[in-house]
Amino acid sequence: MFSRILKPGLATQSHLATATLKRYITYDITSDTATQPTDAMFDVMKEATKADDVFGIDETTNQLERQVAQLLGHEAGLFCASGTMTNQLGLRVSLHQPPHSVLVDSRSHVNLYECGGLAYHSQASVTAVEPTGSHLSVSDIQRHAIRDELCGAVTSVVAVENTLNGTIMPLPQLEAVREHTLTQGYKLHMDGARLWDASAASGIPLATYGRLCDTVSICLSKGLGAPIGSILVSDAPTIRRARHLRKLMGGGWRQSGGLARAAMYCLDNVLPGFGDTHRRTQRLWKGLEALGMGALLPVETNMIFVDTRGKVSLRAWAAYLKEHAGVVMDDSDDRIARLVLHYQIPDHVVDRILDLTQVFVQKHGTAPADDQAPDIKSAYPSAKPQ
Numbered sequence: 001m002f003s004r005i006l007k008p009g010l011a012t013q014s015h016l017a018t019a020t021l022k023r024y025i026t027y028d029i030t031s032d033t034a035t036q037p038t039d040a041m042f043d044v045m046k047e048a049t050k051a052d053d054v055f056g057i058d059e060t061t062n063q064l065e066r067q068v069a070q071l072l073g074h075e076a077g078l079f080c081a082s083g084t085m086t087n088q089l090g091l092r093v094s095l096h097q098p099p100h101s102v103l104v105d106s107r108s109h110v111n112l113y114e115c116g117g118l119a120y121h122s123q124a125s126v127t128a129v130e131p132t133g134s135h136l137s138v139s140d141i142q143r144h145a146i147r148d149e150l151c152g153a154v155t156s157v158v159a160v161e162n163t164l165n166g167t168i169m170p171l172p173q174l175e176a177v178r179e180h181t182l183t184q185g186y187k188l189h190m191d192g193a194r195l196w197d198a199s200a201a202s203g204i205p206l207a208t209y210g211r212l213c214d215t216v217s218i219c220l221s222k223g224l225g226a227p228i229g230s231i232l233v234s235d236a237p238t239i240r241r242a243r244h245l246r247k248l249m250g251g252g253w254r255q256s257g258g259l260a261r262a263a264m265y266c267l268d269n270v271l272p273g274f275g276d277t278h279r280r281t282q283r284l285w286k287g288l289e290a291l292g293m294g295a296l297l298p299v300e301t302n303m304i305f306v307d308t309r310g311k312v313s314l315r316a317w318a319a320y321l322k323e324h325a326g327v328v329m330d331d332s333d334d335r336i337a338r339l340v341l342h343y344q345i346p347d348h349v350v351d352r353i354l355d356l357t358q359v360f361v362q363k364h365g366t367a368p369a370d371d372q373a374p375d376i377k378s379a380y381p382s383a384k385p386q
């Protein structure tokens, strides 16, 4: 069930001692995209219908789209290969005629990690705003929105991300942003790749968040654990248009039912456990804090931006955890790292990390003080920002 990376051929050599095999079991906490599909998922994939989704006639896919749309308080959904595609489609459907622009949080995935897709797909320029608080607010939008219809690329869409770096956008703030976008005539898109986490941690239903936005993208292949996919939700005409544009992007797929069925399995079997993942994340964080480490952001869901400055060398600590517990964490920066938990990181792994860290800090703390404040971007796995 857990992230097993076995050397080719090892699994079939029954004479190998368990101790030997254990060296090849890894627990990847670089991202919640690291979850691996389970045998149970492959089993249920056989139950799926096998019709064509370009034409929208595959019943399992349609069922998944209806289910997620309903959960998010919307009329219709579109199953796509990735969160990048559902974000880009969600924005594209609201961007009709350049010149136009999208106002985003400067730290957002849409701004940093989608290959400049807004320029490519929508001919839109991007207003990247560093919020004054934890998330974009009405005053941030008022200050930076482009209204100049003669020389500006007027703001057409505002995009928020929830969760963003594991932190939850407060509902009253989202409500205020919604109110403002309605009065100003902006569309509101939410990158809700991890909206599951926001909802599980806050107790606020997904639909309460979802109904406040014109379009929402939500990922199936992050904490939810599905092998592939993301869903865009909106009203039916908008989703019809998104389906057309998905084909244009080369994202029209044929027999998608098996993948949809695996995602439905995850909705039934993984989603109810999000609270446990958040409790484990808190336990890990409290343990690390007790050992003298810091965090760059509040720990609200499944992410810890751990700061080891003045305590240990992060790279040496990561190497120690890898060697002794098979824990894989990002070590692209020697001071901070983003640790991400998911349902395939069980309690005993958290215990092991904390026990080993205690030993490591006793042996190798304290690292030389480093006064330079790290940029949070350096806490992302550099080769694969997720």
Ligand SMILES: Cc1ncc(COP(=O)(O)O)c(C=O)c1O
Binding pocket: 033, 081, 082, 083, 084, 085, 087, 109, 110, 161, 191, 193, 194, 219, 221, 229, 230, 385, 386
């Ligand atoms: C917040 C956020 N949005 C969107 C995406 C894009 O998802 P995908 O990797 O499926 O394209 C990611 C990917 O990690 C993400 O973290």
